[in-house]
Amino acid sequence: xxxxxxxxxxxxxxxxxxxxxxxxxxxxxxxxxxxxxxxxxxxxxxxxxxxxxxxxxxxxxxxxxxxxxxxxxxxxxxxxxxxxxxxxxxxxxxxxxxxxxxxxxxxxxxxxxxxxxxxxxxxxxxxxxxxxxxxxxxxxxxxxxxxxxxxxxxxxxxxxxxxxxxxxxxxxxxxxxxxxxxxxxxxxxxxxxxxxxxxxxxxxxxxxxxxxxxxxxxxxxxxxxxxxxxxxxxxxxxxxxxxxxxxxxxxxxxxxxxxxxxxxxxxxxxxxxxxxxxxxxxxxxxxxxxxxxxxxxxxxxxxxxxxxxxxxxxxxxxxxxxxxxxxxxxxxxxxx
Amino acid sequence: xxxxxxxxxxxxxxxxxxxxxxxxxxxxxxxxxxxxxxxxxxxxxxxxxxxxxxxxxxxxxxxxxxxxxxxxxxxxxxxxxxxxxxxxxxxxxxxxxxxxxxxxxxxxxxxxxxxxxxxxxxxxxxxxxxxxxxxxxxxxxxxxxxxxxxxxxxxxxxxxxxxxxxxxxxxxxxxxxxxxxxxxxxxxxxxxxxxxxxxxxxxxxxxxxxxxxxxxxxxxxxxxxxxxxxxxxxxxxxxxxxxxxxxxxxxxxxxxxxxxxxxxxxxxxxxxxxxxxxxxxxxxxxxxxxxxxxxxxxxxx
Numbered sequence: 001x002x003x004x005x006x007x008x009x010x011x012x013x014x015x016x017x018x019x020x021x022x023x024x025x026x027x028x029x030x031x032x033x034x035x036x037x038x039x040x041x042x043x044x045x046x047x048x049x050x051x052x053x054x055x056x057x058x059x060x061x062x063x064x065x066x067x068x069x070x071x072x073x074x075x076x077x078x079x080x081x082x083x084x085x086x087x088x089x090x091x092x093x094x095x096x097x098x099x100x101x102x103x104x105x106x107x108x109x110x111x112x113x114x115x116x117x118x119x120x121x122x123x124x125x126x127x128x129x130x131x132x133x134x135x136x137x138x139x140x141x142x143x144x145x146x147x148x149x150x151x152x153x154x155x156x157x158x159x160x161x162x163x164x165x166x167x168x169x170x171x172x173x174x175x176x177x178x179x180x181x182x183x184x185x186x187x188x189x190x191x192x193x194x195x196x197x198x199x200x201x202x203x204x205x206x207x208x209x210x211x212x213x214x215x216x217x218x219x220x221x222x223x224x225x226x227x228x229x230x231x232x233x234x235x236x237x238x239x240x241x242x243x244x245x246x247x248x249x250x251x252x253x254x255x256x257x258x259x260x261x262x263x264x265x266x267x268x269x270x271x272x273x274x275x276x277x278x279x280x281x282x283x284x285x286x287x288x289x290x291x292x293x294x295x296x297x298x299x300x301x302x303x304x305x306x307x308x309x310x311x312x313x314x315x316x317x318x319x320x321x322x323x324x325x326x327x328x329x330x331x332x333x334x335x336x
Numbered sequence: 337x338x339x340x341x342x343x344x345x346x347x348x349x350x351x352x353x354x355x356x357x358x359x360x361x362x363x364x365x366x367x368x369x370x371x372x373x374x375x376x377x378x379x380x381x382x383x384x385x386x387x388x389x390x391x392x393x394x395x396x397x398x399x400x401x402x403x404x405x406x407x408x409x410x411x412x413x414x415x416x417x418x419x420x421x422x423x424x425x426x427x428x429x430x431x432x433x434x435x436x437x438x439x440x441x442x443x444x445x446x447x448x449x450x451x452x453x454x455x456x457x458x459x460x461x462x463x464x465x466x467x468x469x470x471x472x473x474x475x476x477x478x479x480x481x482x483x484x485x486x487x488x489x490x491x492x493x494x495x496x497x498x499x500x501x502x503x504x505x506x507x508x509x510x511x512x513x514x515x516x517x518x519x520x521x522x523x524x525x526x527x528x529x530x531x532x533x534x535x536x537x538x539x540x541x542x543x544x545x546x547x548x549x550x551x552x553x554x555x556x557x558x559x560x561x562x563x564x565x566x567x568x569x570x571x572x573x574x575x576x577x578x579x580x581x582x583x584x585x586x587x588x589x590x591x592x593x594x595x596x597x598x599x600x601x602x603x604x605x606x607x608x609x610x611x612x613x614x615x616x617x618x619x620x621x622x623x624x625x626x627x628x629x630x631x632x633x634x635x636x637x
Contacts, residue, residue, distance in 0.1 A: 039532035040449050046441030047450070047459040050466055050506065053499055057473065060480040115374025123371050132375060134625070139382050141621040143560025145588045146610045149595040150385045153603060198381045205378075229360055231367035252468065259470025261563040262592055286472045290566050308476040312469065319468035323461060 057312065065306035068299055076306060082272050082288075084296070089303040093272035095310070097189065097284040101264060102257035104193025104278070105200055110250055112197075113204035120205075121212045122234060133206075140202035148266035151195045152187070156267055159194075160186030163279040181277030187269035190278040195267055196257045204253040207326075211245030212238060244325055251322035255315045261286035285311045386614070393611030396604055401612075406573040406585065411599040417609055419575045420585040424616070427490050427569065427586060428559045430579055431497035436551055439505025440540075446506070447513040448535055460510075466503040474499045475564035488570030490579030493586065496564030501554040508550025512543040545631040552624035556617045562588035587613040 062069075069076060072089050079090030120132040163183040170176040215238050223233035269281020270291055285307045296304055356364075400416045407415030442459065450456020478496040486492065516539050524534040540547075570583025571593070587609050594606035 033530065035533075036531045039535070040445070043441045043445035043449060044455075046438045047445040047456070047506070049438055050442065050459055050462050050503060053477075053502070054462055054466055054469075056481065057469070057477040061473070061476055064480045064484075111370075112374045112377055115371045116378060119371035119375055123368060135375070135379055135382065137621055137625065138386075138618070139378065141556055141560075141617050142382075142385060143562070143588060143613060143617060145560070145562040145591045145595075146389060146614055147385065149591050149606055149610050150388055152595055153606075154384075154388055198378075201378055227356075229356060229364035231364040232360065234367065255468045259468070259472065261470065261472040262588075266592070266595060286470060286563070289472060289476070290563055293567060305476055305480065308473050312473045315468055315470055315473075316465060319465050322468075323464050327461075 058309075061305055061309050061312065065302055065309045068303035068306040071299060072303070076303070077310060080272070080274050084292070084300045084303070087299055089299075089306075091285070091303070091307055091310070093274050094283055094285045094288050094307060096274045097268065097272070097282040098258055098286070098311070098314075100189055100278075100282070101192045101196060101268065101284055102254055104189065105196035105257045106250060106254055108194060108197035109201045109204055109253060113201050113249075113253070114208055114246060116201075116205045117208035117212055118234060118238070120209055122238065123230065133209075136202045136205050139198070140206075144199065144260060144262045145266075147195050147199055148263035151191060151263060151267040155195070156186035156188075156191050158186070159191060163188070163190065167279055178276050179278055181275075181279055183279035184281060185269065187267050187281050188279045189268065189282045192264045192268040192282075192284070193278075195263050196260055199260060199263060200253040200257050203256055204249050207249030207252060208242070208246050211242040211249065214245075215241045244328070248322045248326035251318055251325065255318040255322060258318065259286060259311065259315050261290050265290050389607060389610045389614055392604070392607035393609075396608035397611065401608060405575065406590070407601075407605070408573055410594075410597050410602045413601040413604065415605075417587070417590065417605070417612065419572055420587045420590045420609065421612060422575055422577065423490065423569070423572070423585040424559060424587045424613070426577065426579055427493045427565070427584065428497060428555060430491065430494035431501055431558055432551070432555055434494065434498040435501035435505055435554070439502050439554075440509050440547065442502075442506045443509035443513055444535055444540075446510045448531070448539065460507075463503040463506045466499075467507070470563075471496075471500055471561050472563035472566075475567045478564065479567040483568050488568065488583045489581060490569055490576070490584035492568035493565045493584065494579060496568055497558040497561060500561060500564065501558050504554040504557065505551060508553070509543075509547050512546030512550065513539060515546065516542045545627055545634075549624045549628035549631065552620045552627070556620035556624070559620065560588060560613060560617050562586075562592050565589050566592070587616075 068089060071087070075081075075090055077091060077095060080092040080096075081088050081090035082093065116132065116136070120129055124132060160183060163180075163186065167180050167182055170180045219237040219241065220233055223237040228236060264284050265287035268284055268287050270283050270287065271281040272283040272288070273280065275282070289304045289307055289311075293301070293304055401418075402416060402421065403418055404416030406417060406419055407413070442463075446456050446460055450459070474496045477499065478492050482495055483492045520538050520542060521534055524538045525531075529537070565586050565588060569586060569589070571589070572583040572585045576582050576584050590609045591606045591613065594602040594609065597603060597606075
């Protein structure tokens with residue numbers, strides 16, 4: 001309660017001119033205002049729950065994971081050696097899988113998302129704009145598990161042939177031959193990356209749209225006034241202005257992709273290996289937790305919760321830096 | 337602004353065409369194809385997923401689907417999904433009851449009391465960060481602080497979903513409170529109302545529609561979640577309306593488990609459960625859109 005914010009007089013409306021609040025303050029000063037004090041206190045406690053929950057997440061999961069961290073030491077995140085039956089928990093392959101799959105998702109999702117955002121804000125006829133938002137809403141509303149269901153029963157079996165064709169074409173090539181290597185069931189890093197790309201497209205699109213919408217129309221008109229085509233206007237006026245915000249949006253998409261569990265768990269193939277072959281089955285942190293938790297106990301369970309702690313840490317770092325970028329961007333707009 | 341651009345599209349195009357070199361036109365054309373193509377590419381998976389879910393799921397949807405318990409033998413057809421439908425609704429409902437009052441109060445603090453202060457800034461930033469915490473971590477969290485002590489039950493799942501909903505409700509409600517004009521607050525003060533009366537009788541009713549829309553989006557997101565429920569609610573096959581006692585069931589969990597089954601009967605159940613879940617989620621999403629469109633119309637009027 002000792003923070004500076006408590007100095008703001010209770011009775012003054014937010015952002016109001018100081019003279020405005022004084023009338024209400026006079027009323028407030030006349031009698032001791034128990035009702036107001038209590039209401040403010042309840043509201044503050046409700047807001048602080050967020051901080052409490054975040055702190056409790058960090059503390060309670062780390063405590064449950066501690067035996068595994070203690071037993072494995074650094075090898076928990078530096079070795080690829082996951083044999084729960086023998087008490088060996090080297091989780092590097094899962095970390096590799098999470099990062100690889102998320103990066104793949106970004107590679108597919110970012111050009112599409114930015115394209116849709118530009119279309120919706122710059123190119124679409126007025127009456128189309130709301131339907132673009134509508135499509136994105138529906139895409140975002142489909143639950144992860146439904147994408148997973150479609151991925152495991154429809155997409156993976158059908159895309160297998162495509163993988164085989166591509167792999168066959170590049171067979172023997174220096175680098176591409178390794179990246180597009182053999183596949184087994186169609187469940188692979190690539191499949192998980194593609195499904196994730198669909199899932200993060202709505203969030204990257206809507207955040208990019210918000211950023212692009214802040215470009216002052218004077219800049220657009222200036223570019224058009226100089227005879228620019230639409231694309232030249234976008235490159236000269238829209239993209240430089242919104243680059244920072246789009247980077248923030250992409251990083252928030254990355255955070256979302258890394259934490260996405262169920263769809264990845266169903267389509268990645270559950271085979272902890274570190275390979276450059278994108279068509280090979282792999283595994284990821286969130287996926288292995290949800291797939292193996294049921295049969296886990298003791299140190300094994302502790303190690304899975306430990307993976308959750310690592311995942312929590314990584315996503316917090318990604319989110320905090322993304323929010324930092326976005327808020328710096330907001331300040332710049334507010335200042336201009 | 338759009339008027340200017342649209343007029344530009346119509347009347348100045350002729351002039352532009354005459355003065356623009358071919359390579360610039362080609363580049364502009366390629367960029368347009370990229371933008372429109374992106375939208376088309378994004379709609380393909382949407383159409384495929386919804387198409388498959390409807391076509392494959394519709395077959396099992398009948399009266400028994402909504403009334404009977406879940407089939408115990410995974411290779412045999414039959415049975416219903418009533419326990420999971422009721423479970424999803426009850427667990428999401430309980431989560432809403434926990435997260436919404438807390439979230440609205442938190443938003444009231446942020447907008448009406450905290451303003452630009454440091455405490456409010458921190459809460460705002462952490463709510464944004466909390467939105468990005470993976471749902472599976474919320475599940476593990478509730479598992480460690482609740483399930484280990486009280487066992488598998490519906491309340492654990494509701495707690496995990498409430499943790500997911502809370503930051504969404506706080507941030508969307510705050511945005512709606514911001515839209516309430518200060519003149520309304522001043523008018524209330526001028527009538528001698530105290531701040532808390534002003535907030536509860538003037539500000540909240542004014543922002544009600546927008547808040548409801550945000551809450552419904554949060555409900556839609558929570559209802560489809562699977563990962564937080566895996567560790568917390570267990571697996572029940574019979575209807576369990578008591579969230580405090582015994583394992584429960586949820587549509588999302590049924591889809592997850594049945595989709596990994598090699599038996600067609602189980603896969604069919606997964607598709608039908610997916611159709612049911614998507615219908616519930618879309619209902620809330622579209623309702624939220626309708627409400628927020630109505631609010632936007634009122635504000636612009």
